[in-house]
Each structure stands twice: as structure tokens, then as C-alpha cells.
Amino acid sequence: MILSALNGFILGLSLCVPFGPINILILNNAVKSFKNGFLIGFAALLIDISYFSLCYFGFSFLNNEKFFVYLSYFSFCFLSYLAFLTFKSTSNIQKSAITNTAISSFLKGAFVNIFNPFVIIFWFSYTASIKKEEYMLIIVTFLFLAVFLWILFLAFFSAKYARILNQKVLKIINIISAFVLEFFAFKILLSTI
Numbered sequence: 001m002i003l004s005a006l007n008g009f010i011l012g013l014s015l016c017v018p019f020g021p022i023n024i025l026i027l028n029n030a031v032k033s034f035k036n037g038f039l040i041g042f043a044a045l046l047i048d049i050s051y052f053s054l055c056y057f058g059f060s061f062l063n064n065e066k067f068f069v070y071l072s073y074f075s076f077c078f079l080s081y082l083a084f085l086t087f088k089s090t091s092n093i094q095k096s097a098i099t100n101t102a103i104s105s106f107l108k109g110a111f112v113n114i115f116n117p118f119v120i121i122f123w124f125s126y127t128a129s130i131k132k133e134e135y136m137l138i139i140v141t142f143l144f145l146a147v148f149l150w151i152l153f154l155a156f157f158s159a160k161y162a163r164i165l166n167q168k169v170l171k172i173i174n175i176i177s178a179f180v181l182e183f184f185a186f187k188i189l190l191s192t193i
Contacts, residue, residue, distance in 0.1 A: 004134075005141075005142045008145075012146025013146045014183075015181070017177040018082075018086040022109060022112060026151065026155055030155040030158035036105035039105040056131070072129050073192065074125055075128075079122075080182060082181050083182040084178070
């Protein structure tokens with residue numbers, strides 16, 4: 001049970017740490033307003049929870065053993081691709097300044113996540129791959145807890161220490177995240193063997 005919680009927490013961090021569109025938006029907005037940066041991330045988290053719920057409760061064919069095997073292979077490929085993109089993106093990380101109201105920050109976070117095909121594909125494949133786990137609820141709870149804590153940390157850190165977030169620090173974070181994502185890709189692949 002503790003290992004399941006740890007796996008969920010580590011996967012949650014590895015998914016939210018790479019500097020994709022949501023993290024860049026959090027950084028850009030939290031530099032000027034912690035609240036706006038946090039609301040972008042919180043909206044994205046609510047979309048993640050919604051996608052997970054839809055995938056978990058809406059697809060009864062996920063219990064099919066053959067489907068589970070194929071989807072696990074797909075999950076491996078998808079997470080490996082995310083790891084590759086994360087590693088590749090270390091060369092062109094950029095920060096820009098954007099000012100938003102609280103409502104527009106929340107909506108921006110929601111819309112960026114709602115229309116991100118990687119988010120949809122991830123939750124569809126990940127939900128199928130953990131549906132048979134004994135402690136699935138613990139895994140998912142700690143995954144979302146890690147995402148929430150990351151959002152708090154990133155918004156706070158960006159607001160408090162904006163002057164020290166340079167490209168070198170962001171590149172190191174992306175490289176570590178890519179390796180962790182690849183670890184989980186192999187873990188999913190090995191679960192089908």
C-alpha cells in the first residue's frame with residue numbers, strides 16, 4: 001500500500017514537472033501574481049480529475065484482458081514519446097510575460113488542458129493500465145496530490161524567486177522528468193509480461 005502511494009506520487013510529479021504549456025503559464029503568471037499562477041494549475045488539475053473520472057466510469061470495455069494488453073503497449077509508447085518530447089524540449093525553453101485576471105487565468109488553464117490531446121490520451125491509457133491494481137484509489141489519490149503540491153510549489157516558487165529561474169535550471173528539471181517518465185513507461189510495459 002505504501003509502495004502504491006509512492007508510485008502514484010512519483011508518477012504525479014514526473015507528469016507535472018516537465019515544462020509544458022501549463023507549467024510555462026504558471027511560471028509566467030505567478031511571477032506577477034501567485035493567485036493567477038495557482039489558478040491556472042488548479043484548473044488544469046480539475047480537468048485531469050474530470051478526464052480520469054470519465055475514463056474510469058465511462059468505459060466498461062476497459063476490463064477486457066486483450067484490450068488491457070494492447071493499451072499497455074500503447075501506454076508504453078505514449079509515455080516514451082512524452083519522455084522524448086520532454087528531453088527534446090530542453091533546448092528551447094522560453095519564458096514570456098503575460099498578465100491575466102483570476103478568472104481568465106483559471107479559464108486559460110482549463111482550456112489549455114481540455115484541448116491538449118496528450119492529456120486525453122494519457123488519462124485514457126493510464127486509467128486502463130491501473131484499473132486492475134489492488135490499491136488503484138491510493139495510487140490515483142497520491143498522483144493528484146503530487147500534482148496539487150507541484151502547482152502550489154511552482155506558483156509559490158515563481159512568485160517568490162522569479163529572478164533565479166533561468167533556462168539552465170528549467171533544462172535540468174526537464175531532463176530528470178524525461179528519465180522518470182521513461183521509467184514509468186517501462187514499468188507499464190513490464191506489467192503486461
